[in-house]
Amino acid sequence: MSAITVLMSVYNETEAQLRAAIESILQQTEADFEMQIVLDQPNASDLLAILNEYQDLDPRVHVLVNKQNSGLPFSLNRGIEAASGDYLARMDADDIAKPQRFATQLHLMQQRRLDVLSTNAHFIDENGKSVGNHNAIPESSKALAELLPYGSNLIHPSVMMKTASIKAVGGYRLLPTAEDYDLWLRLLKAGYKIGATNARLMDYRLRGNSMTQGDRYKVFLVSEYLQQTFAAGDFPDADTELKQLQAYLDQNQLSNKQRAAQFTRRVKMLSAGKTALRERKPLRAVSLVSRALVDPAVRRYAKQSQAYSKVYARLIEAVVPATGIENDNQ
Numbered sequence: 001m002s003a004i005t006v007l008m009s010v011y012n013e014t015e016a017q018l019r020a021a022i023e024s025i026l027q028q029t030e031a032d033f034e035m036q037i038v039l040d041q042p043n044a045s046d047l048l049a050i051l052n053e054y055q056d057l058d059p060r061v062h063v064l065v066n067k068q069n070s071g072l073p074f075s076l077n078r079g080i081e082a083a084s085g086d087y088l089a090r091m092d093a094d095d096i097a098k099p100q101r102f103a104t105q106l107h108l109m110q111q112r113r114l115d116v117l118s119t120n121a122h123f124i125d126e127n128g129k130s131v132g133n134h135n136a137i138p139e140s141s142k143a144l145a146e147l148l149p150y151g152s153n154l155i156h157p158s159v160m161m162k163t164a165s166i167k168a169v170g171g172y173r174l175l176p177t178a179e180d181y182d183l184w185l186r187l188l189k190a191g192y193k194i195g196a197t198n199a200r201l202m203d204y205r206l207r208g209n210s211m212t213q214g215d216r217y218k219v220f221l222v223s224e225y226l227q228q229t230f231a232a233g234d235f236p237d238a239d240t241e242l243k244q245l246q247a248y249l250d251q252n253q254l255s256n257k258q259r260a261a262q263f264t265r266r267v268k269m270l271s272a273g274k275t276a277l278r279e280r281k282p283l284r285a286v287s288l289v290s291r292a293l294v295d296p297a298v299r300r301y302a303k304q305s306q307a308y309s310k311v312y313a314r315l316i317e318a319v320v321p322a323t324g325i326e327n328d329n330q
Helices: 015-026 045-057 072-082 101-112 141-150 163-168 179-189 213-232 238-251 257-278 282-292 296-316 319-323
Strands: 004-010 033-039 061-065 087-090 116-124 130-133 160-162 194-205
Touching (some): 004 015, 004 072, 015 033, 015 045, 033 072, 045 061, 061 072, 072 163, 072 179, 087 101, 087 163, 101 116, 101 160, 101 194, 141 179, 141 194, 141 296, 160 163, 179 194, 213 238, 213 257, 213 296, 257 282, 257 296
Parallel strands (some): 004 033, 004 087, 033 061, 116 194
Antiparallel strands (some): 087 160, 116 130, 116 160
């Protein structure tokens, strides 16, 4: 039995990215861990060969292969089922963990009696070049319990979680996106404590294909549904949640590619309008924003973003001076 079980899902990473991710875990100063690595692309023989190589070299590495591409939440649940550790450490197959990541997280989780702890991160591009920093995260469980119902800036692949707590709420649900946000809200509803540290213990890779036009609309709708469910009371069981969510997506025409693309264009117009206002171009700002806000979904998006920003700004005031971390909004 290990103290920590690392949960990693592999899909379409390059050989260099995958090797760098695994090596960064094997070089942790806290060595009492196992890795449950799930290959979610069974036909990727090149990736499987790399995983089998590490499994043969290090007894802490265990490889599971899905019968078919089943998605991230399914793969993470497979890893949880096989886990022997008291703690679960998420890790993406194209990110890089700093050597002290696990040791720091274990200490903070035990000291602060947390069920989940996110770290902060540097951003890197597909070639490993530094391209900025993630913005500051409210650190206390009290602050995050206040902020998360409005949105999340936790870094999912950086989190460490108590295995018992995650199993108690049923693990991940098989949502089409935002499976981590769903988990955070269900944990909050059940009374568990979520915290963060602004120590940048990860290099988080930004990939050019990470969000399509349809994805942006999907993320908004799923997050909106989850926030409404949280505000209404207890979450339904997993099957009921999926049925209700699908009905909500259908109601909002997610499957209509033109509608999804239109939403994305108008959200970008809204952002461009805010930029124009900062640049003291009021006429251009009014033109862009007014055209964007003809869309009811964009109006809801703007209202939700404003509510999140207001709560975040108030909570982060205590974090930035206390930690000395810059608040880069990349």
